[in-house]
Amino acid sequence: MPLAIDVHDLVKRYGSRTVVDHVSLAIEQGRICGFLGPNGSGKTTTLRMICGLLTPDGGGGTCLGHDLVRERDAIKRQAGYMTQRFGLYEDLTIRENLEFVGRVYELDRLKERVDGALERLGLATRQGQLAGALSGGWKQRLALAACVLHEPKLLLLDEPTAGVDPKARRAFWDEIHAYAAQGITVLVSTHYMDEAERCHEIAYIAYGELMARGTADEVIAQSGLTSYIATGPGADRLAPKLRDAPGVTAAAAFGATLHVSGPDRERLLAAIAPLRTDSIKWTEAPPTLEDVFIHLMGRAHDNAPGG
Amino acid sequence: MWARLIAIVIKEALQLKRDRLTFAMMFGVPIMQLLLFGYAIDTDPRNLPTAVIAADDSQITRTVLSALANTGYMRFTHRPASEAEANALLQRGEVQFVVTIPSDFTRRLVRGERAQIAIDADATDPMAAANPLAAAQPAIMQALARDLVGPLAGLRARPDAVELVLQRRYNPEGKARLNIVPGLLAVILTMTMVMMTALAVTRERERGTMENLLAMPVRPIEVMIGKILPYVVIGSVQVAVILFVSRLLFDVAIEGSVALLALGTALFIIVNLAIGFTISTVTQNQLQAMQASIFILLPSILLSGFMFPFRGMPVWAQWLGETLPATHFMRLVRGLMLKGAGFGDVTGELLALLAILLIVTTVAVSRYKVTLD
Numbered sequence: 001m002p003l004a005i006d007v008h009d010l011v012k013r014y015g016s017r018t019v020v021d022h023v024s025l026a027i028e029q030g031r032i033c034g035f036l037g038p039n040g041s042g043k044t045t046t047l048r049m050i051c052g053l054l055t056p057d058g059g060g061g062t063c064l065g066h067d068l069v070r071e072r073d074a075i076k077r078q079a080g081y082m083t084q085r086f087g088l089y090e091d092l093t094i095r096e097n098l099e100f101v102g103r104v105y106e107l108d109r110l111k112e113r114v115d116g117a118l119e120r121l122g123l124a125t126r127q128g129q130l131a132g133a134l135s136g137g138w139k140q141r142l143a144l145a146a147c148v149l150h151e152p153k154l155l156l157l158d159e160p161t162a163g164v165d166p167k168a169r170r171a172f173w174d175e176i177h178a179y180a181a182q183g184i185t186v187l188v189s190t191h192y193m194d195e196a197e198r199c200h201e202i203a204y205i206a207y208g209e210l211m212a213r214g215t216a217d218e219v220i221a222q223s224g225l226t227s228y229i230a231t232g233p234g235a236d237r238l239a240p241k242l243r244d245a246p247g248v249t250a251a252a253a254f255g256a257t258l259h260v261s262g263p264d265r266e267r268l269l270a271a272i273a274p275l276r277t278d279s280i281k282w283t284e285a286p287p288t289l290e291d292v293f294i295h296l297m298g299r300a301h302d303n304a305p306g307g
Numbered sequence: 308m309w310a311r312l313i314a315i316v317i318k319e320a321l322q323l324k325r326d327r328l329t330f331a332m333m334f335g336v337p338i339m340q341l342l343l344f345g346y347a348i349d350t351d352p353r354n355l356p357t358a359v360i361a362a363d364d365s366q367i368t369r370t371v372l373s374a375l376a377n378t379g380y381m382r383f384t385h386r387p388a389s390e391a392e393a394n395a396l397l398q399r400g401e402v403q404f405v406v407t408i409p410s411d412f413t414r415r416l417v418r419g420e421r422a423q424i425a426i427d428a429d430a431t432d433p434m435a436a437a438n439p440l441a442a443a444q445p446a447i448m449q450a451l452a453r454d455l456v457g458p459l460a461g462l463r464a465r466p467d468a469v470e471l472v473l474q475r476r477y478n479p480e481g482k483a484r485l486n487i488v489p490g491l492l493a494v495i496l497t498m499t500m501v502m503m504t505a506l507a508v509t510r511e512r513e514r515g516t517m518e519n520l521l522a523m524p525v526r527p528i529e530v531m532i533g534k535i536l537p538y539v540v541i542g543s544v545q546v547a548v549i550l551f552v553s554r555l556l557f558d559v560a561i562e563g564s565v566a567l568l569a570l571g572t573a574l575f576i577i578v579n580l581a582i583g584f585t586i587s588t589v590t591q592n593q594l595q596a597m598q599a600s601i602f603i604l605l606p607s608i609l610l611s612g613f614m615f616p617f618r619g620m621p622v623w624a625q626w627l628g629e630t631l632p633a634t635h636f637m638r639l640v641r642g643l644m645l646k647g648a649g650f651g652d653v654t655g656e657l658l659a660l661l662a663i664l665l666i667v668t669t670v671a672v673s674r675y676k677v678t679l680d
């Protein structure tokens with residue numbers, strides 16, 4: 001499979017701050033890659049560099065076979081970028097927005113395409129409303145419809161489902177999988193774990209550095225994390241006692257149970273040993289993606305200058 | 308190229324249509340200013356304060372003075388004892404005119420020699436001086452015709468029995484300055500056109516739509532022309548409205564070629580739009596864009612010859628004025644509307660506008676970034 005995105009050592013600095021630090025990313029055509037990382041970790045900045053909106057201060061590569069810097073126009077024509085902040089015109093109607101986008105991409109059969117998009121969106125009856133009057137979730141769906149209108153080969157989606165209800169989110173992901181099946185590559189940033197699990201692969205970035213890469217299972221396996229689950233009366237109330245214990249990266253209550261994880265099995269066991277009582281049962285469990293991400297975030301923080 | 312350009316034009320036009328307030332302002336403001344300037348600033352003021360030095364007190368002198376007063380333009384407020392005192396009054400602006408009747412006036416008139424009356428006018432505001440001076444001579448002649456009876460009746464037939472010596476002080480060349488309409492055209496167009504485009508682009512940045520626009524394959528020149536075109540139409544309509552209202556209310560007609568006026572106006576509008584676009588490439592938000600527009604607008608009012616006579620300004624200010632499109636446009640419109648100038652007379656101004664356009668467009672296109680850097 002050819003690589004849809006093949007960038008290496010991307011660097012972006014704002015003043016003296018390095019916001020993206022030597023990030024390399026290769027994604028095969030037709031794959032859905034989830035882009036995760038804490039707030040301010042550089043996801044949006046990386047996406048902007050990939051779609052030609054920002055010039056990298058270092059590194060480079062290709063996107064759909066076109067050079068990131070020199071062939072911006074070609075990339076822009078074949079990629080669809082959905083901005084994190086709503087980027088359509090609130091003072092234009094839903095239909096006018098779609099028509100504008102269609103005209104900018106010089107699409108033929110404009111009316112037909114716009115009608116089709118409105119139909120799929122379920123907004124055909126509201127097409128005359130101003131986009132600014134839509135609720136947050138509907139704005140997101142309109143923005144997605146606008147960025148796939150020109151049938152791009154690559155979708156760069158920046159938190160497309162922020163504020164979208166579960167049913168619409170599911171529909172949204174079904175749609176993304178349908179695009180992937182057609183051979184469209186998707187790089188999508190998200191903060192939702194369930195969405196990360198629906199991706200073919202994951203890239204995790206923290207403080208501008210790429211920390212993990214691979215399928216969800218690979219990322220979990222690479223982390224070398226051990227997790228235990230405590231059940232029994234009052235298990236969930238043990239979290240504060242464990243959170244700062246040595247060898248524990250995360251301790252969080254899930255309903256009546258407690259999840260604890262740490263990178264070193266022996267030290268984790270030592271930490272929970274005093275809490276082993278007759279009424280509370282400890283069992284080892286595979287770590288979740290969330291455990292891994294919290295662990296990675298902590299590790300990156302230790303490395304971060306001044307952090 | 309064309310499809311993308313049209314896409315932007317349609318989008319801008321739709322947004323403009325939705326922005327009712329701005330839309331109303333673009334037509335309301337010019338008419339309001341026109342009425343304000345046209346009516347509030349009386350171009351034909353009456354009862355102007357006048358000083359009289361009458362060294363010769365006779366029946367005929369009194370006739371002449373009352374004739375001047377009866378024109379309604381002059382009101383005798385001062386009777387200075389000397390010419391120096393009268394000059395000081397004029398200098399301070401306490402009087403608009405000084406009427407001097409020499410001591411030998413009656414004697415010369417009776418003898419059939421030419422008798423002189425001097426009127427010195429403060430012509431800093433040429434409008435204020437023009438009508439009273441024009442009315443003075445016929446008024447005097449008429450009054451004398453009535454009063455020259457008996458042995459003096461023979462003088463009646465002589466139209467040059469009394470010679471009026473007029474002297475315009477301070478602004479001798481400001482004669483036919485029908486400044487207001489050309490000046491307003493320039494100022495209103497500068498104001499709305501520069502500001503509107505400057506805001507149109509910075510608004511995209513402020514609302515976050517710029518990122519989306521830049522992610523699409525539009526070229527800077529397409530965005531620029533696409534954003535400018537709808538305003539060219541608006542500007543043209545503004546001009547038409549101003550010209551129509553001036554014609555209707557102030558009876559200001561176009562002496563020269565209408566086509567030439569249209570050409571000059573179109574050029575001027577485009578220059579202003581390009582300036583607005585350039586402003587938007589260097590400012591971050593709408594407030595900054597607004598301030599930068601005012602930064603252009605103020606000199607356009609003060610240094611273009613609209614507010615003060617161009618030749619009355621210091622040399623450095625004149626140089627600054629020459630760089631402003633409003634200066635050249637105002638000259639062009641004045642020439643065309645008032646003096647009936649032809650193409651040859653205005654090529655200089657057209658070329659100057661073209662040169663400014665070229666420079667500004669180059670700056671705009673080179674400053675407009677296709678990235679968010």
Ligand SMILES: Nc1ncnc2c1ncn2[C@@H]1O[C@H](COP(=O)(O)OP(=O)(O)OP(=O)(O)O)[C@@H](O)[C@H]1O
Nearest residue numbers: 014019037038039040041042043044045046084159
């Ligand atoms: N134009 C800019 N000037 C200065 N700093 C910037 C600029 N844009 C982004 N940054 C900084 O770069 C860092 C990364 O920002 P970025 O928007 O890429 O994060 P993100 O991963 O998308 O975060 P989030 O999940 O909150 O969207 C942040 O610390 C941010 O403050």
Ligand SMILES: [Mg+2]
Nearest residue numbers: 043044084158
């Ligand atoms: Mg972001």
